[in-house]
Amino acid sequence: xxxxxxxxxxxxxxxxxxxxxxxxxxxxxxxxxxxxxxxxxxxxxxxxxxxxxxxxxxxxxxxxxxxxxxxxxxxxxxxxxxxxxxxxxxxxxxxxxxxxxxxxxxxxxxxxxxxxxxxxxxxxxxxxxxxxxxxxxxxxxxxxxxxxxxxxxxxxxxxxxxxxxxxxxxxxxxxxxxxxxxxxxxxxxxxxxxxxxxxxxxxxxxxxxxxxxxxxxxxxxxxxxxxxxxxxxxxxxxxxxxxxxxxxxxxxxxxxxxxxxxxxxxxxxxxxxxxxxxxxxxxxxxxxxxxxxxxxxxxxxxxxxxxxxxxxxxxxx
Numbered sequence: 001x002x003x004x005x006x007x008x009x010x011x012x013x014x015x016x017x018x019x020x021x022x023x024x025x026x027x028x029x030x031x032x033x034x035x036x037x038x039x040x041x042x043x044x045x046x047x048x049x050x051x052x053x054x055x056x057x058x059x060x061x062x063x064x065x066x067x068x069x070x071x072x073x074x075x076x077x078x079x080x081x082x083x084x085x086x087x088x089x090x091x092x093x094x095x096x097x098x099x100x101x102x103x104x105x106x107x108x109x110x111x112x113x114x115x116x117x118x119x120x121x122x123x124x125x126x127x128x129x130x131x132x133x134x135x136x137x138x139x140x141x142x143x144x145x146x147x148x149x150x151x152x153x154x155x156x157x158x159x160x161x162x163x164x165x166x167x168x169x170x171x172x173x174x175x176x177x178x179x180x181x182x183x184x185x186x187x188x189x190x191x192x193x194x195x196x197x198x199x200x201x202x203x204x205x206x207x208x209x210x211x212x213x214x215x216x217x218x219x220x221x222x223x224x225x226x227x228x229x230x231x232x233x234x235x236x237x238x239x240x241x242x243x244x245x246x247x248x249x250x251x252x253x254x255x256x257x258x259x260x261x262x263x264x265x266x267x268x269x270x271x272x273x274x275x276x277x278x279x280x281x282x283x284x285x286x287x288x289x290x291x292x293x294x295x296x297x298x299x300x301x302x303x304x305x306x307x308x309x310x311x312x313x314x315x316x317x
Contacts, residue, residue, distance in 0.1 A: 025267025031241035032104035033275035034233040044096035049210035054238035056203035067194040080201035087183035088206035091176035098172035103282040108272035110173035116142040117181030138301035145294025199246035
């Protein structure tokens with residue numbers, strides 16, 4: 001996931017790019033809702049496998065070999081494998097495992113730290129997206145918000161406190177955010193590849209990794225047939241929140257850069273929270289509300305547009 005022109009002069013965010021970013025935020029917000037429904041009946045690794053495999057099949061059908069798909073897969077399979085591991089396999093398993101204990105809204109908020117880690121990682125690994133004072137301040141505010149969200153649970157091993165979700169469940173979406181940060185930076189090397197090909201490549205590689213993993217860990221043939229609502233959630237997760245969403249994601253990354261695209265996580269929590277409240281009976285606690293405000297404030301500072309508009313124009317009367 002990535003970000004705007006104020007963060008890096010090398011990239012620009014047009015009205016069309018912003019509209020795609022808002023749509024992607026809505027779609028990925030829904031993914032936390034669909035995952036929360038499905039993970040109650042399907043183990044996390046098997047759920048990730050279903051998500052990636054169905055999405056990969058859909059993209060292969062959609063592409064039908066266009067854009068030099070198979071030659072690109074053959075030529076760059078190592079890169080697609082690396083991207084699939086850090087952008088699908090690892091983060092999705094972490095998030096889905098965490099969602100066995102936490103709601104859709106909270107998982108989305110914790111994962112909203114992705115731009116913070118993208119900034120930190122891009123600063124070390126790239127030459128065109130370096131740290132600036134606003135980025136430093138934004139990262140610090142966002143990390144403070146993350147600490148507020150975790151709150152007393154960080155001390156649970158020492159205090160014996162047992163209220164609320166376990167600490168490990170809160171840390172897993174943050175681990176996924178770190179993985180997404182690496183993926184956003186690594187994904188810049190696919191800028192010249194058509195977005196559907198990049199999406200199909202990483203999802204195909206992810207599926208090949210997940211098939212033996214799910215077989216060994218979950219023994220999916222022993223699982224009961226899930227209810228219809230769960231089946232529909234899996235299909236929505238795979239076809240809408242994965243296949244179509246990744247086409248949007250890589251298209252935005254190609255024109256906006258790694259840091260800009262990760263701003264999509266600014267838009268994901270509100271839609272995930274609303275869906276959780278409307279359909280799952282989830283509610284934000286006071287620390288949760290304070291945490292999300294701090295995280296979103298940090299992302300706004302990272303973006304820089306609001307601060308730039310508030311700054312004096314420098315003109316004298």
